[in-house]
Amino acid sequence: ETGVTQTPRHLVMGMTNKKSLKCEQHLGHNAMYWYKQSAKKPLELMFVYSLEERVENNSVPSRFSPECPNSSHLFLHLHTLQPEDSALYLCASSQERTVTNYGYTFGSGTRLTVV
């Protein structure tokens, strides 16, 4: 356990479904992130939340909708996805705006398959 918990671990959904990915961190961090990792590609940053406010959105399609209700929880709402959205979705957290930063802590990811 890393202190960042993602659920579900695996998800299969149809292109017309609506589903949500959940991330919870127990580290007291003040920033959370969503990354996407497609097969044999580098991790792609999707969204950044700092102090519960979205500070970065890397041109992600609107079928992905993030939500950060408090500093410990992060959601990624999915609707009308395409097969090319199948990937490993990773959540991470960090303590930002500090003199010493010990890096990001990642969850184990949700393996998403769109059929």
Add this chain to the structure above:
Amino acid sequence: DAKTTQPPSMDCAEGRAANLPCNHSTISGNEYVYWYRQIHSQGPQYIIHGLKNNETNEMASLIITEDRKSSTLILPHATLRDTAVYYCIVRVVGGYSGGGADGLTFGKGTHLIIQP
């Protein structure tokens, strides 16, 4: 954040030291060097970071050249469980580049394969 260059893959014998190089010739004075690794289908794991002095923890050692243009991650006694993709990243501590948090940018990293 400055760009880094790493070899795409490396082999190392089990029990030997694994030395992973990283070039970051455009690094700025306030940027730290971070190393992460990703074991297949898991989330990346933080290993170590440093500014200009060499650093050591229970996982690895980080050697940064005096001009800070390159660094080497050393796994002193590699095991089969160290087989993973290793990422070298440079960034400003605390995400202060824009006043708030900014995401880490991952490249392709080095695929380290430990041979039995």
